[in-house]
Amino acid sequence: MSDDRTDDDLEALRRALAREAAPAPDPEARARAMALALENYDRFQGRASGLRQGKDRPAGAGFLNGVRRMSGSFFSRPLLAATGSVAALGLALVVVMPNARLAEPPQTAPDAPEADARLAAAPEAGGGAETAGAPVPAAPQAAEPRARSAAPQTFAADEAMPIAAPPAPDLALSKQAADAPVRALPQGDSEAFANAPDNPLRVTAEDPVSTFSIDVDTASYAILRSSLRAGQLPPREAVRIEEMINYFPYDYPAPENGTPPFRPTLSVTRTPWNPETRLVHVALQGRMPAIEDRPPLNLVFLIDTSGSMQDPAKLPLLKQSFGLMLGRLRPEDQVAIVTYAGSAGEVLAPTAANQRSTILSALDRLDAGGSTAGEEGLALAYRTASEMAGAGEVTRVVLATDGDFNLGISDPEELARLVAHERDTGVYLSVLGFGRGNLDDATMQALAQNGNGQAAYIDSLNEAQKVLVDQLSGALFPIADDVKVQVEWNPARVAEYRLIGYETRGLRREDFANDRVDAGEIGAGHSVTAIYEITPVDSPARLTDPLRYGAEPPEGAHGDELGFLRLRYKAPGESTSTLIDTPIPDMLTEASEDVRFSTAIAGFGELLRGSDKLGAWGWDEAIALADGARGADPFGYRVEAVQLMRLAESLSR
Template sequence: MSDPFDDFEDLKTALRAATPTPDVTRKAENIALAENNFARRQESAEQARFTSDRPKKGLFRGVFSMFKAISTRQALTASTALVAIGLFVYLPALQKGPEGLVNLPPEPIAVTEATTEVDSIVGVLGSDGRARMQASGEAEEANVAPLEAPVMAELADMAAPLGQLSGAAPSPSVMARPAATAKLEQRSLIPPLQGYADDSQMRVEPDTEAYPDAEPNPLKITTEEPVSTFSIDVDTASYAILRSSLNAGRLPTADQVRIEEMVNYFPYDYAAPLDNAPFSTRATVIATPWNPETRLVHIALQGEKPALDTRPPLNLVFLIDTSGSMDAPNKLPLLKQSFQLMLAQLRPEDKVAIVTYAGSAGQVLDPTPASDRATIMAALDKLDAGGSTAGQAGLQQAYATAESMSDDGDISRIILATDGDFNVGIYDPDELKDFIAKKRETGTYLSVLGFGRGNLDDATMQALAQTGNGQAAYIDTLSEAQKTLVDQLSGALFPIANDVKIQVEFNPAQIAEYRLIGYETRALKREDFNNDRIDAGEIGAGHAVTAIYEVTPVGSPAQLSDPLRYQPAEVTATSEEYGFLRLRYKRPGEDTSALIETPILPGGEATPDMQFASAIAGFGQLLQNSPYLGGWSYTQAIDLANGAKGDDAFGYRAQAVQLMRLADSLSQ
């Protein structure tokens, strides 16, 4: 057997013998051909020559020959320089605004370390992300900066004279900063959009919402002012508005919070009225959740629930805002869906008419039987948003239509649906309220439904509804429309008592101080209570109304006011009563009020309804940053409400707890 190494040597010998001897001439020709092809690829037809050897062929031929003689590296360098010069010369001209003024970005601040911008986003990346980003930046800086710095410095030197002419020369520190830092600072190098002097012209204008400007009720000293008088309120708009704000991720402003509307948003199982009275009345003294040294006086009214199958015919006029501001999904489209839900609750003998206002008032639908739902829905579907708002003209048309529909014994109601924007018409609020008040005397009441956010004029809506003997509600979802226009339709449209006023006289022998929680926009003078000409709120069929006072018993360490030097130190105790409750109301169609009186006695026991109402009152005060809550927190409000949800058939109370939790998170 042969040695494999011998075979390998034989193979190498054979390969050397088979390899031809190099042809020197052929090799030289191939090299020359390669050099020629390389030169042609580099756009140079001949080898570079010294300038002194350049042939004299005239100006244009000389320039042409010069470009032919320039190498690729030199061409790139010259091109880069020309581009840089062009940018510094022409960028200021391109940045001129619409009026010919030069709007240059401010000179960026020199930054020497990439950690400045890293710190601004560490909340998103976390500490691990910071480390990774810094490491990445340092690596990039180490790799790129040595190559970039000489070029950038050269460009800065070239641009300096031009910068003096244009006023836009960047600082050398910016031109020479590392690549990693430049990337992190790129936001400061972006100029404003062409046509805008600065970013203020690109900002979205703030909303134009308006709310009643009413400070929370102050603490009253009983010996100085023992009587408190106010009108009841069954509106619920404030709760729906603040819910909309919280669900949008922002806390409501203090003027959006009306605590009485928050408390009265929820149904309560109060005792039913007796002896054919329109409503029951009860005053209970219970513990204060946020202050063990004070007490709450909980006043509850429960309206009767008459049989609706025997009610008189109902005439409804939908007064719908179709101005351009209503062109949003949560405005006119939601309005149409809401009214569709309501139509299903009407009886065949009821009638519906539709009036719109947008630039000029228009009769969209003549009085039509509620049984003809197809015609009514077709009229609603045709409504489009567009134009300015002529609210007063629309009101005049709506009242005229309601008067034409009325027969003896009928109930006539106008439901104004709007985002609250009244741009044209009667600008004087007092004149507008006078117009509505005169129409109220004819028996036609006005309720207001608010839709959408951004330009919601809640203050005007409240004023119109109060003057029109109606209700104000805010519809932000179809579920809210179901609650307002279906579940509580009877209470909204069929009043059982008008001009309902409450007056409480506190006993100075037992109560040192008191304050009414809410009802700031419903305050009345003491003498207004017995004046039947003074307008007040209405109670609808089945409505529950709650009012809450916080009172400080005499001798309590919670008393905030010092005794007067020149007044009697003590008031002789003639009764253990905390106070005396008086209530006046008128039956619908009557001009003379009736009086209900009941004492306020200590020692009551809080029911789950009372506890939940107290939790909501505390929630409202937390949103207002009330100074009377001490260290009481959202957590305690949540615990109190959770323990008092009771039979929450529709989930309203559970929803309130979720809103409390959301407000707690947003307030951190």
């Protein structure tokens, strides 16, 4: 029956066409078709972003570019114009659908959070660490040693770090960098960043002691990355060099059983930008306990659902990020959700972490709208956390926000005092920033630093994977609280010194032994790196002359020491600190791969801040140094950094 009906329909169409004369050519329709065709051509050839695949394309892109060149010869503008009559005739012959129009050009790829949201569907209850449609890499924990390259490159102690040629142009993009879309930063931003002027050069004879709190935050690196990917240099005040250095995992020696929870490692190398000075690396590596030995975890997700969180890079990405974390929690862990906008409320009562469908459903129901009652939300989150806390357990509030507090307390210092008061109850606070445009980094830093927590910025699911999955133990499980560093430099050996970064973490000399003064925490498996540039007393690079009436150091006093390192920390839950100390030997060491890479990142930060400390050392040297120290780099963090450095160099011109 269906075949007969089809034949009848075709025959009726033939008769209708035979009766109707071909429509007369329409000059206006032809002109409209030609204009639209040329417009589509121009839009295909130059997208709104204006970006082109350059010589830095990933390996294997040559074939695709060859296809593009071939298609370009077929679809050149003159040839398209010459064949416009055929297009117009084809349009005129469409008599069944007189309102038909040429197809619009395809839309550009969706932004990261929207695309990632579809790729990383919510995991089912009881599943593993993967998400439907987008398997999550089974990455090792942060403390596991990175694989070394087959033949690591080292340099003799009396050699300066070499200035190599810039990397070859076929350097492949990491998957993380390649997958990241280009997003323009919002216009009319009101962002605020926490920073301070560069640490000054200190004269050892006048000020021999340097004291600071450790910092394992990573927000600054992710923020500057989002700026560079948007085609803009980051604001100078957004660049915190210590957070750039500590963004990357390093293979420092781990502490042995029965020793303090972290181990210091010291190295002294020549400075790549000034062969007459030295760099002293102070590295700490935290212990990674066995996963089965970690205590139960109580998490309160404190989620900003105000109107400013509507952007796809904010609340939608936030939901997916927390969804990734759930696969790494254990059945004895608990999760609660508190939200705040015009007012605060509990969306999910404390729930066992293996009830993933219940938790994900609560996340999925969240919508953005209203003002930002941050103070009220914090108070409710802390009350919820205190009710969940049990003996021997770790309890933490994880605040996810763009930092735009505009109801109740909004001043960073007042919020810091509120959090500091709650810190004494033993509840930790971590802060995750989302989105750009009104990012209040200053408030986020004040909260994290006073809440014994980490501040991170999440700009993609890749970053959420790194912070909330791969480094979950380090982000959530503390092994040492109030960790302070103090270095006393020997004036007989060191004329001048400066600490690179840590401007917002400086402490007074008397704060070091005062257990009432707060400092940073080290999480399980965390590494911490600090770099000093020092000038030997006999170096021609010395910038200050000895004082005429200054006290001369006694001859031969600790002549084999550049200085003395002291560390203080508290075991979690304790109120009294423990002291670790060790001399810094006056001996050049080989520049390991980790030392060279962290030095390159320090130089990257100095260049972004417009520092005058580097002399003629510039982008080419920084890129070459980082590229030569990439190593195995299993997750592409280091190769991504090299790409960002090259992008920053181009933008700086």
